[in-house]
Amino acid sequence: MPNDTIEIRLRRVFSQVLGLPEETVDDATAPDNTAQWDSLTHLRLVMAVEEEFGVTIPAEQIMDMISFKIARLMVEEQAAS
Numbered sequence: 001m002p003n004d005t006i007e008i009r010l011r012r013v014f015s016q017v018l019g020l021p022e023e024t025v026d027d028a029t030a031p032d033n034t035a036q037w038d039s040l041t042h043l044r045l046v047m048a049v050e051e052e053f054g055v056t057i058p059a060e061q062i063m064d065m066i067s068f069k070i071a072r073l074m075v076e077e078q079a080a081s
Helices: 003-020 039-053 069-078
Strands: none
Touching: 003 039, 003 069, 039 069
């Protein structure tokens, strides 16, 4: 799966869950700068990412998914294995 496909799909997921325009979602998108990203939304993001990519984010990594960039790296890592 090409990385650009992962990034495009992941951007779409973040956009839908956070209610943001896709073009505003980038590597810097994080709870610190996104008012909509609270603890409940974080869990919705995790579930949406898992569903979209058919992956399971290990429980110990869920709280580490603190930005779009980290989420992308997690999905890319799982896609490569």
